[in-house]
Amino acid sequence: MKKIITSILAAAAVFGFVSCNKSSGKSSEVVVKLGVTGSVYEDLWEPAQKALKEQGINLKIVQFTDYVTPNNALANGEIDLNGFQHRIFFATEIKNKGYDISLIGNTFLTPLNVYSNKIKSIDELKDGDVVAIPNDVTNGGRAIKVLESAGLITLKEDAGFNPTVNDIVGNPKNIVIKELAANTIPSALNDVTAAAINGNYALDFNIDPKTAIVKDTLEDKEYWNLIAARTADLKDKEKVAVYDKIVKAYQSAATEDVYNNKFSGYYIKTGWGIDELEQYK
Template sequence: MKLKKFFALTLAAATLALALTACGSKAGDSADNSDANTDNQTGETVTVKLGVVGGIYDDLWASAKAALADEGIDLEIVQFSDYVTPNNALANGDIDLNAFQHRIYLQNEIDNYGYAIQNIGNTFIIPLNLYSQKVSSVDELKDGDVVAIPDDLTNGGRALKVLEAAGLIELDPNAAFNPTVDDITSYKVNITIEELKANTIPSVLPDVAAAVVNGNYALDFGLKTDEAIYKDSVLDVEEYWNLIAARTADIEDPDTAAIYEKVVEAFQSSATEDVFNNTFGGYFIAVGWNQDLINQ
């Protein structure tokens, strides 16, 4: 089943993917840049290695990969088994681009590790919807009910904003886009918020009144958007937008930047949006495609 590929990741698969790219030219490798760009101009294929986390990205990028092949660009998807490695691999030149993270995560990585990498194109946002197996409406939640949210800072903050938008709590406006439970100023319904690992939340739905579930885990557990008792409406906060990242040094090279611009344009297409809507039932929402982040 296509959706079940989401967590079919192994380190061996990532290693194999890396090994398979060894014979290809690299658009972002400074040592190979002139050869890669010359090959592209003479009609030969140039390989761009894109790091991702999750087999689902094979489907999300399929139409872009096909379109780029017509442009003489072989987009090679490189799978990683965790969220830590892809930025390190990008910074070290093992891959040319990655597309697995949102802006908050990227900035945190840059702050912590000093990576000279940057956002070159927005991709999508994944909603965090509120699900329940016990009530059919937010209005049915009552005092004392337990509502589960992710315990990590980024998704936990988003989840609290979802609960606020649903009319369950109020947050300190000074908490900006990443609030914590300490930023709750009042409860409109005296629910008990339980912070749990994001990947465990779907399995505890029978035990809680409701839960905010990450879109990727909702997909894996077969939860549908139309089953949500409240749909995430906090989609315009740019810090939550997912992105394509590249090395800053590569973007400063006009020839390499031109290749990467083609990659961004190939993803930001109606064909990709069809995949969002038809294959994944609207769990992926296109955002920020009108922003030109390479030529800004």
């Protein structure tokens, strides 16, 4: 894993075109800042960065340490794009915080598995054992559904797509569900019996997905990860053209090779055949 870029720049104008120097014959360069969460994204985006460089686009990766900040930074113009979240989280953020941001491309589906440093099988869970899940609504809801699929809990019939702990009506093992910030769960793994850990954080902490005691098999479209941009920027045809190149550079055989070879197929390409920018072109 490459080192995480530690600084987040809050420049007033972060999307800009370097002036064309006609006397020297140099081509102009477009600088685009992409917000992500976790060093794994630097590996995932490396092939696209190289391909875009040849097209005069300098795609800079800006690291964030949580899931809350990247959408706020995008909406406020501190970055140009972000690529860290799935659709249901994205929709919830827009609904709750009023962000005027839009989906422009699809990336991958990644599981939210359950891991443990104390037991080898989910069957070893005992009465009162603690299982940690993310405390944000969407990833927490997904984790609850994973626990349900493993037979650990049952939910109300009308729980809906994104359940909460209040929707649990059956808990035969009397497990204690502890809600923690998603980025802190890997470091708390020794303090709980088991934990549902988001894929990017699991990889950042070198947690092998093959060691999961519960595999997330949910393939709903709502869990597709995406690339987002400010809606206002999509009125600018020139920016849309640049963003289209960025999406296409990511959705490439080179990126899929990283999925399959570097991460053993842990990431699964999803929605690459859908042109989410078509309406803005």
